[in-house]
Amino acid sequence: MKLFPVLLALLFFAATTARGAEYVYDLGDGKSAVLLDGKEGQAAITDEGGAEGWFDRLGKYELRARLGHEPEGTTLEEKKTELKEHLRTTIEDWTEAEREGMVRHMKQAKAAADEVFPEFIPNRWYIVKTSGKDEGGAWYTRSDKTFFPKQWLDQLDSESMDSFYRHILLHENAHCWSRANPELREELYSLTGFQPVNEIDLGEWLGDRVLTNPDAPDLRWVSNVGSEESPRYGMLAFTIQGNDFSMEFQRLLMSGRPTMYQVSEVNDGSWKVDYNEDGTAVAIQRSDAKEFFEKLTVNSNYILHAEEVLAENLAMMVSYFAGVSPAWGQGSVEDPAPLEELAKALGLEVAEPATK
Numbered sequence: 001m002k003l004f005p006v007l008l009a010l011l012f013f014a015a016t017t018a019r020g021a022e023y024v025y026d027l028g029d030g031k032s033a034v035l036l037d038g039k040e041g042q043a044a045i046t047d048e049g050g051a052e053g054w055f056d057r058l059g060k061y062e063l064r065a066r067l068g069h070e071p072e073g074t075t076l077e078e079k080k081t082e083l084k085e086h087l088r089t090t091i092e093d094w095t096e097a098e099r100e101g102m103v104r105h106m107k108q109a110k111a112a113a114d115e116v117f118p119e120f121i122p123n124r125w126y127i128v129k130t131s132g133k134d135e136g137g138a139w140y141t142r143s144d145k146t147f148f149p150k151q152w153l154d155q156l157d158s159e160s161m162d163s164f165y166r167h168i169l170l171h172e173n174a175h176c177w178s179r180a181n182p183e184l185r186e187e188l189y190s191l192t193g194f195q196p197v198n199e200i201d202l203g204e205w206l207g208d209r210v211l212t213n214p215d216a217p218d219l220r221w222v223s224n225v226g227s228e229e230s231p232r233y234g235m236l237a238f239t240i241q242g243n244d245f246s247m248e249f250q251r252l253l254m255s256g257r258p259t260m261y262q263v264s265e266v267n268d269g270s271w272k273v274d275y276n277e278d279g280t281a282v283a284i285q286r287s288d289a290k291e292f293f294e295k296l297t298v299n300s301n302y303i304l305h306a307e308e309v310l311a312e313n314l315a316m317m318v319s320y321f322a323g324v325s326p327a328w329g330q331g332s333v334e335d336p337a338p339l340e341e342l343a344k345a346l347g348l349e350v351a352e353p354a355t356k
Ligand SMILES: [Zn+2]
Pocket: 171, 172, 175, 215, 308, 311
């Protein structure tokens, strides 16, 4: 009988640990907010299945910066194992106040989506808390989960931040939605001029410099930034600038710039990045593709990838037509036309909002 209290204590511990890793809150209409930490969070952050090849595409500089040291392994599998070990250490436990604050903002984001595009919000809307040492303090998604760094959780109670959190939640959810709807994704990317290709050979110089975005690891989208008569094709990539690759990951990320690189078709769906004689990739200046960039940046300068352009526009579309503030740090609605076009492509019935 002496073992009994010990066993009971062990059972109780196991149950609370398992329960504590997944907190479910009702959002109405059969939908739930699901906040993960512990083992559930660790499984989500290392989930290769929903990562669209992110783990396989990491360049040597970004991998070293993420790990904080040279990888000890030499094979891709060994490096991935090291990275996953690091990522597991970045999962943090939610506090009760953070969970309540996050759910309040998720309800506000859902209320806006319900006015415009109810299917946009998933039945189980997952958020995972991290230390920020996973992705340099950035929000991002993998599979159907959004990862939220803890440094952005200390203003959840400030009402002046309501539109900020709504935008971030809608933007990150847009990546999960787009990932789950690959055919619609392709159609919506084409609204801003991007089309898919089978393969793009980045070459060594650019391959080393790409900062691989978990929300958009697949760079195989090209656009004609010239004219129909004299086409010039480009590929958008978020790349490390300069020659200092020894920085910690957050600084490397801050040094990154969205850049359009010139590409040409080698044969049937296989493309390559064009290179200068000095071994650097040919960059297309914005001034050389004025019309293209003017259209792309009409409401937001957040243009790291066709996927980021879409996520920005989806988030703005929801808020704008719901009549709540769609503005945030890098964008505001200067021209609703692209949002109307997006709504039309999605078959949504929207009307000019009365107040915004
Ligand atoms: Zn994004």
